[in-house]
Amino acid sequence: MKRHAKAAGLLTLIAAAAAALLSGCGSGKEASGKTVVEIVQYKPEAVKAFEALEEKFNSTHDDIELVIDSPNDAMTILKTRFIREDYPDIIGIGGDINYSNFLDSDMLMDISDYAGLADIKESYLRIDKELEFVPEEGVYAVPYMANAAGVLYNKDIFDEHGWTIPTTLDEFYQLCEDIQAAGIQPLYFGFRDTWTCLAPWNAICVDLAPSDICSQVNAGTATFAEAYRSAAEVTKSLLQYAEPDPVAYSYNDACTAFARGESAMYVIGSYAVPQIRSVNPDINIDSFVFPASNNAEENLLNSGNDLQWSVMAGSEDNKEAIYTVLDFLYEDENIQTYLDDQNAVPCKQGDFELPSMLDGMKPYIEGDKMADYQDHHYPSEMAVDAMIQTYLMDESENALDTFLERFDTDWVRYNRDLIAKVQRYYEEHPEEAAEGGEDA
Numbered sequence: 001m002k003r004h005a006k007a008a009g010l011l012t013l014i015a016a017a018a019a020a021l022l023s024g025c026g027s028g029k030e031a032s033g034k035t036v037v038e039i040v041q042y043k044p045e046a047v048k049a050f051e052a053l054e055e056k057f058n059s060t061h062d063d064i065e066l067v068i069d070s071p072n073d074a075m076t077i078l079k080t081r082f083i084r085e086d087y088p089d090i091i092g093i094g095g096d097i098n099y100s101n102f103l104d105s106d107m108l109m110d111i112s113d114y115a116g117l118a119d120i121k122e123s124y125l126r127i128d129k130e131l132e133f134v135p136e137e138g139v140y141a142v143p144y145m146a147n148a149a150g151v152l153y154n155k156d157i158f159d160e161h162g163w164t165i166p167t168t169l170d171e172f173y174q175l176c177e178d179i180q181a182a183g184i185q186p187l188y189f190g191f192r193d194t195w196t197c198l199a200p201w202n203a204i205c206v207d208l209a210p211s212d213i214c215s216q217v218n219a220g221t222a223t224f225a226e227a228y229r230s231a232a233e234v235t236k237s238l239l240q241y242a243e244p245d246p247v248a249y250s251y252n253d254a255c256t257a258f259a260r261g262e263s264a265m266y267v268i269g270s271y272a273v274p275q276i277r278s279v280n281p282d283i284n285i286d287s288f289v290f291p292a293s294n295n296a297e298e299n300l301l302n303s304g305n306d307l308q309w310s311v312m313a314g315s316e317d318n319k320e321a322i323y324t325v326l327d328f329l330y331e332d333e334n335i336q337t338y339l340d341d342q343n344a345v346p347c348k349q350g351d352f353e354l355p356s357m358l359d360g361m362k363p364y365i366e367g368d369k370m371a372d373y374q375d376h377h378y379p380s381e382m383a384v385d386a387m388i389q390t391y392l393m394d395e396s397e398n399a400l401d402t403f404l405e406r407f408d409t410d411w412v413r414y415n416r417d418l419i420a421k422v423q424r425y426y427e428e429h430p431e432e433a434a435e436g437g438e439d440a
Helices: 012-019 044-060 075-085 097-104 115-118 122-130 155-163 169-181 195-208 215-221 230-242 251-259 270-279 317-331 332-343 356-366 386-395 399-428 430-439
Strands: 035-041 064-069 090-094 142-154 263-271 285-288 301-311
Touching: 012 064, 035 075, 035 317, 035 332, 044 064, 044 195, 044 317, 044 332, 064 097, 064 317, 090 097, 090 215, 090 317, 097 115, 115 263, 122 142, 122 301, 142 155, 142 195, 142 270, 142 356, 155 285, 169 230, 169 263, 169 356, 195 230, 195 301, 195 386, 230 285, 230 386, 230 399, 251 270, 263 270, 263 301, 301 317, 317 332, 332 399, 386 399, 399 430
Parallel strands: 035 064, 035 090
Antiparallel strands: 090 301, 142 263, 142 285, 142 301
């Protein structure tokens, strides 16, 4: 097997790994005659679910042995293994910048012939295409599980006061006013932990900014200053309904306050529910999509590929066994095993039992009306979460313009090589640049 990395825009570690890939992937045949298929997946919190699935698979397949590793800090371990030319057959990672880098390094196999792709919701397949730095032919990941972010709310408080779920931004503002009038805090934030600033930002951007805005900026056809203005204004407007000085409180503080009924709502992802229920196991939580637009039809669920499967390039000889493993993972009852363990959202179409806290989001999940988290496209070095926190604390008259100008400036600073690569690609493929402009 021989692979090479594309010359520009790669992480040094990944480039070195891709250039060195000269041996076969996975474990292949063992002395027992079984074909070993190894998965390394990055969610250690799901280890029990995957241990159960591994045991179930191996007890029902005589010719294939499945090995699933769920290490802590899996991304670091994977990159180290790549350098050592020690490759699993399948990697389970999130749909984010790491996936983009692996794909850009030619490290993943085109699996567009995998029949199970036909059962995946179109939104999640589109999300992966938007994570490509430049358009790629083929398919390189099968989305497995997603998460959802929007507004968690205390259902008992809402029912007591007869409040209804807002479907437009004006209705959301009016709801906040009604909650304040009842002597209750509408929102609580934990912005001392900068990453939490991304929760409302992402949930608002899916309605007010193009899902592929980062690609448009890289191609030179758009700016963040224009695309993000409305989203930034709405994000800051939430402070009038939050506790005083939300930057003084952490994520744990916010979860605790919401769990104790100190606010009626919390703009955060479903991932916060276990933390909230660790404080108050009896809290009655539901959720709804953040309605950032005043046109209800334009509002989307903020949902991304939390876990997806990619096959390492060079695994063609093991493809039949690998696809058998994927078929097993996508069996409905096995997906439900993961859902029950992790309170996730399935990327596969079907009638699955979702956690009750997602009841308010079900119409969007079932209707496939979803868009990815914007921060899945941001380089970590840019520290967008800290930028948003600074903007929210800035009370000067030009705070908005300062934030947006910095976004564009820092984007170029941290993506200079990628921007050059993307623009060179469209210079060489002008017909695709025209199509992209029409889509935008």
